[in-house]
Each structure stands twice: as structure tokens, then as C-alpha cells.
Amino acid sequence: MDKIKVIGKQTLSGKIYISGSKNSVVSLLPAAILSDECVIEKVPHISDVDNLEEILRFLNVKFSLESGVIHIDSTQMVNKSITEEYSTKLRASYYFMGALLGRFKRVEISLPGGCNIGARSFDFHLKGFEKLGAKVMVKDNLYIIEADKLEGAVIDLPFPSVGATVNIILAAVLASGKTIINNAASEPEIGNLIQFLNSMGAKIKGVNTNKLEIIGVSQLHGGKVRVIPDRIEAGTYILAGVMNGNNLEICDVMPEHLTSFFEVLDKMGARYKIDGDKVITNKSLHLKPVNIETAVYPGFATDLQQPITTLLLQAEGVSVLRETIYENRFQNTKYLNEMGANIEVLGDTIKVYGPTSLRGKLVRTSDLRAGAALVLAALSAEGETTITDIKHLLRGYSDLIKKLTNVGAKIWLIDE
Numbered sequence: 001m002d003k004i005k006v007i008g009k010q011t012l013s014g015k016i017y018i019s020g021s022k023n024s025v026v027s028l029l030p031a032a033i034l035s036d037e038c039v040i041e042k043v044p045h046i047s048d049v050d051n052l053e054e055i056l057r058f059l060n061v062k063f064s065l066e067s068g069v070i071h072i073d074s075t076q077m078v079n080k081s082i083t084e085e086y087s088t089k090l091r092a093s094y095y096f097m098g099a100l101l102g103r104f105k106r107v108e109i110s111l112p113g114g115c116n117i118g119a120r121s122f123d124f125h126l127k128g129f130e131k132l133g134a135k136v137m138v139k140d141n142l143y144i145i146e147a148d149k150l151e152g153a154v155i156d157l158p159f160p161s162v163g164a165t166v167n168i169i170l171a172a173v174l175a176s177g178k179t180i181i182n183n184a185a186s187e188p189e190i191g192n193l194i195q196f197l198n199s200m201g202a203k204i205k206g207v208n209t210n211k212l213e214i215i216g217v218s219q220l221h222g223g224k225v226r227v228i229p230d231r232i233e234a235g236t237y238i239l240a241g242v243m244n245g246n247n248l249e250i251c252d253v254m255p256e257h258l259t260s261f262f263e264v265l266d267k268m269g270a271r272y273k274i275d276g277d278k279v280i281t282n283k284s285l286h287l288k289p290v291n292i293e294t295a296v297y298p299g300f301a302t303d304l305q306q307p308i309t310t311l312l313l314q315a316e317g318v319s320v321l322r323e324t325i326y327e328n329r330f331q332n333t334k335y336l337n338e339m340g341a342n343i344e345v346l347g348d349t350i351k352v353y354g355p356t357s358l359r360g361k362l363v364r365t366s367d368l369r370a371g372a373a374l375v376l377a378a379l380s381a382e383g384e385t386t387i388t389d390i391k392h393l394l395r396g397y398s399d400l401i402k403k404l405t406n407v408g409a410k411i412w413l414i415d416e
Contacts, residue, residue, distance in 0.1 A: 002390050002413060004390050005387075006378035006384065006411045007383070008385065010244065010410050011246050012409060014248065014249070014406060016237050016248070016249070016250050016407055017251045017252050018229045019044040019233060020227030020230060021188075021233075022044060022046055022048055022230055022232070025040070025044060025048075027166045029072075030092075030096050031095070031193060033056070033059070033099050033103060034099055034103055034170065034197070034220050035074065035200045035201075036073070036074050038200065038222060038224065039071055039222075040196075040224075041224070044068075044227070045068075046394065047394045052090070052093070053065070058080065058086055059079070059082075060076050061074050082110065087111065093109070094122060095166055095167060097125065097170075098125070098168065098169070102171045102172070102175070105134075105147045105148070105149070105150065107143075108143070108145075110141050122163060122164065124159065125164045128157075128181075129168075131155045132150045132152070132153055132155075132171055132175055132179065133149060133151045133153075133175075134146060149176065151176050152180075154179075155180065155182065156183060157183040159183070162185040162187055162189065162190065169193065173197055173220065174218070174220070175216040177215075178216070179214040180212070181212040184209075185296065186210050186297055186298075188231065188254070188257045189228070191208050192225065194207045197223070199223035199224055200222065200223030202214070228257075229252050229254050231253075231257040232303040232304060232396070235304045237250045239311050240281075241283075242265065242272060242283070242311060243314065243380050247282060250278060255279065260299055262274075264292055264300065264308065268288050268311070286316060287314050287315040289312070289315040290315070293324060294323050294324050295324060302326060302329065304369075305323055306373040308321075309333070310336065310376040310377045313341050313358065314355050315355065316354060319351070322348055329370075331366035339358045341356050359383060363377075363387055364389045365389050368395050370392070371387065372396075372397065374387050390413075401413055
């Protein structure tokens, strides 16, 4: 099992360039099979992309990836049952449900995997497919979804689920008639997907709103898109700069995607400056405690909840953080407490008592964003920290060790 070792208390200075969004590319790659040929630029180097490429290869989709640009050729694709061997490696494998249903009107796929951060039911996805005219059957762990014909419908989501919104879009673009999704998710990653599909000839209106209108078309042609910068990666490195930076520049950022995050940093009194598409950060002292509640976009992102918990440890007082999206997303607190933190878990809420001095320890990543929180803690801790089970980190942070080493961190990978 691979490990990361970190020697903390190093000043971070220089430039970190943000990669393409993990949460965007995991929907763009399945979407590409709705057309025969597509190009996706600024593809991040993460294991989630590797796992999606395995599924594409299994479906006989041809592709080439060079310098972050992937060319995808689906002309010889074969619609096969996606087994657990492929589907359980990442949660986003379920986007092949909508894409294959849209193109072939039938899909077989085993239950997806991903980080263990809560139930994350995909009933909303299945009910959306049924609204479009599909039938859903479940045999053991295999989902069989098929339709003689997909027809547009009005779909009211009980919750603005990103996953359900993406899957319904993928199924609806080739359905006949008009589909309206009410209470749709409006995350920037949804906008990136819509941009891609519209470049392929889809007719989708309502980008960046909670109401999407999709006019089905008979077929899609080749398309091209550039993956938007990863706002969660950007937020993570901004936090590193606020804790350890000396004019650390986080580059290729879209600050408008992080409005709620910056509002929290402002309340805390963090030292940072936005300059176009870069954020210049400096170590911040005498931070103020805050209350945070995660919410769907444009609220405070649940994916930044665990990383910012590490910063709250440096605030002078008690901060309160409530998690409203996932019920199992405080697994990082156990290891932070072992490093010297004082965090109290109270159901869906934590109380973070600061300021705290952290000490290097042996810790384990339980999920992707918990891993990010522990890396931030290790960078700020006295002594050496060893982080195990880093497969979760590799799912979502492209070239993490290289990026941090280039700005002065003492961090390295141990292969075992």
C-alpha cells in the first residue's frame, strides 16, 4: 500500500497550477460516447480518469491521451454489461447509465463504488429514467435499464442532485420531445457538461440555473470542450497558502466558482488576494472562528468541508461546522484528533476548538477529501507525518506531490 510522508512547518512559496476538474471530467468522459468522435482538453492526471478509460476500453471505445488532451472514437463501441470489476472502482461509473441508455436505449451495470461518505442513493437517477420511458430491473447487484423509446418529460427532482441531473441530461439529449428538469443542480461542472453536449449538437437551455430545458435531437456530431479548473483542488491549495504560504500563487483559478469559500475566508480574516485567474496567499495569524454549513451550489461546497476543518484548528475560538449533504463525512476528525486537534462530533455537526498545535503521526485516508484534510494538517504539523491508504487522494488530486514539492513542501511518496 502506497504512503505519503510529510515533514511539516515548511514555508510554501511559488506557483501551483490548478488542473482540470475531477468532478467535471468524470461526466464528460461518459458523455463523449453519445457521439462518434470528441475531444476533451485539460484532462487531469488522476486515477478516476484511468478507471473511466478502463470502462471505455472495455466498451471497445478507442482513445488517445497526450498532454492532457484526449481524442475519443466511439464508432466501434459495443454495448456490454459493465461488471463490478469496472463499476466499483469509482462512483462516477454510474454516468454510463445515462450515456448508454441515451445511445442504445439499454444499459446493464453493476452497483457503482467510490468513497464511503454516506448512502448517496441514486433513486433520483432511476426515477428520472423511468419518467423518460425506461424500465428499471435489478438482479442481485446488476441494474438493467431499457426502453423501446425515450420520450421527453417533466422531471421534478426532490433534491438538486448533481449525479441525477447529469444522468438525466445524458439520457434526455437523444430522447424525442422536450425534457424539463426542475430543481436541477447548477454546479459549474454541470455547465461544463452542457457546454460539451451543446458543442455536439444537443439543445440544452438553462445553464447555471435550477431549471433545464432539453430538446431532444436524433443524433449528435463531434464535439470539443476544455475541462474547467478544479475549484476543490484550488480551494485546497488556497488553504495550504493561508496556513503556510509566503506569496504562494494558486494559478488557473475561476474565483467566481468559489464565492462562498472566499466569504468564509473573509470572515476568518485570512490573507489572500484575487488577481484575475490567480489567488495570492500568505500565512494568516489570529484567525477568527466561524460557523459553516455545507449546501448545494452556490453554497459552501461539501467537498471543501473536510479541508477547511484543518484551517479551523488555527482559529482563536470555537468554530461550528454542519454537514448537510453527506452523513458520513467526518472520518477525518479521528486522525486530526490523534495529531493533537480538539474536534467534537455531534451528529451532523462538529465543534472545532482552536488554536491547536498539531504533531506528526501515522494517519490513514478514509476518503478523498479526508485525505486532503490530512495533507493540510501534515504540512502544518511539527515533525513527520505518514499518510497511508492514499489511493483515495490519487482519485482527485493531479500530481499533488510534484505540485507541493515545487513550492517548498517536504513531501514524498513511498511505494510498498
